[in-house]
Amino acid sequence: MVKQIAIIGGGIVGATAAFYLSHLPGSEQTQVTLFDDGTGQATKAASGIISPWLSKRRNKRWYALAKAGAELYPKLVTEAQLGPDAYQQTGxxxxxxxxxxxxxxxxxxxxxxxxxxxxxxxxxxxxxxxxxxxxxxxxxxxxxxxxxGAKIDGANFVWNLLERAQQTNLKIISQTVSLTADGDIITEDGLQQFDQTIIATGAWMKKTLTPMGITMKIRxxxxxxxxxxxxxxxxxxxxxxxxxxxxxxxxxxxxxxxxxxxxxxxxxxxxxxxxxxxxxxxxxxxxxxxxxxxxxxxxxxxxxxxxxTDDFAPFFGRLPNRSNILVGGGLGSSGLTTGPIIGYLLAHSIFGQSTTDWQQYTKPVSQYIE
The missing domain is CATH 3.30.9.10 (D-Amino Acid Oxidase, subunit A, domain 2)
Structure with a gap:
């Protein structure tokens, strides 16, 4: 039976998750639908630097996540066959x-x-x-x-990842969607249900989750x-x-x-x-x-x-008491570094392949809910 996965948000987290959901073992039995209207997306507006090692930030979880993100890039670039227009390691x-x-x-x-x-x-x-x-x-x-150290063009990076995923099992729908109180997705074509959903709507995550009675501490x-x-x-x-x-x-x-x-x-x-x-x-x-x-x-x-977020740290994981809904957000100005590793870990979790202790990277999602 084909597993139906939804991703809401096509930025750096959503695009990386979509790529790995098309690339990891188990993708042959998975159909992925990504919803994104593109409005205000930080990734598409960004060009950035992958070089977290000498940051002045002293948050140990953030550093562990950013360090893992930088280490993931060469592997991701190779697997997705990305060119220098998207990513270039120049120091x-x-x-x-x-x-x-x-x-x-x-x-x-x-x-x-x-x-x-x-x-x-x-x-x-x-x-x-x-x-x-x-x-x-x-x-x-x-x-x-x-x-x-490296540099990245956010728009090209995301575009290339999504293009690769579309060749396998990804369908992209360019529209604004909303959730029901139960976490189902309301589209222009009506209500749709999915086995699991990844929500990666960035600064709009508070609005996305409000219908479920959840208020994220995001600004x-x-x-x-x-x-x-x-x-x-x-x-x-x-x-x-x-x-x-x-x-x-x-x-x-x-x-x-x-x-x-x-x-x-x-x-x-x-x-x-x-x-x-x-x-x-x-x-x-x-x-x-x-x-x-x-x-x-x-x-x-x-x-x-x-x-x-209030503590300037990204977060990711499954919503409390909503095991079929995963979130990843609060990336701040380090999103191009931390976003891909979050998408990578969420995709592994969808397939039940995650062996990493997420506590080394993030506080529980509940800490970011009012």
Missing amino acids: TIVTRKSAKDLEKLYQEALTKADHTPAMGHVTLLSSEAVQQRLPLLSNPPAGVFVSG PQKGQLIDLKLSQQLAPQSMPVLMPEGSSDIIPFNNGKLVIGATHENEGGFDLKATQVAAQQLLNNAKAFMAHLNSHQITGVRVGTRAY
Whole structure:
């Protein structure tokens, strides 16, 4: 008998879950239906960095989850046959404002690299060495280079994962759906029932689960980033990402595309309008390192809505007393790093293949319900 699985939300969690539900043993007896209207999705608006190892965050569960997420990427990229338009391991350069703090960061990186193979090799770079790797910089800072770091284009990444899954057992329905009190799904074609459901609607999860009498402790946060076009002489291939302390990330892609971002606007809520103020602030942040940039090079502003929890930590698992409904959310600004591992673990759980102790990664889902 074919098992019917629903996924509500086609962002980084939903797309990765859909891919593995089409890829893992058991997929031949599974039909997956993904519902998503695409509105405000953080993943599709995002370009990001996979390099969690030197984060200032000290939440141990978050770090364990982010570390596992970074380790999953090479495996996922190989299995899904993803190209450099979606994911590229070019390394990351992390900076600190003082030489003392930079040396401390370097020693921390060396210690972690000894037992974290995914980090690759670690190198302390002078400002001159940074400019050699990032010739587009006019005012390069010194930094710590981590070769295992990578960059990702969220929209291409999700699109490719879903395309692979559609070749096997995935059906995508582009519409807004809602739940009944029992967790069945109300679509434009009427009520549909599924054996198991994954809910990954990001900042909209509170609204999604309200009909079931469940209130998730999630709040929205607006994020904006800008795309710029560089001249060809400043756009060599495969440059690393720059993560300057206290400023916006600088993410160079091939063919002269440069991404700066992103903002963290707690009062922005679900507003999806791009603002000139945010674009100018991001440009100014980048000009501190690239004085030659100007507003005429901005080719677009992307806007998405992140989901945050009170403790700034992601969560995932089965709903209390609703064993057929799984959730994953609250990713915040680290969604491109933590989202895939959450989708991967949820898919394994659907097939009864999960042997991982989820408590090392997340508090119980009940902790995020009012």
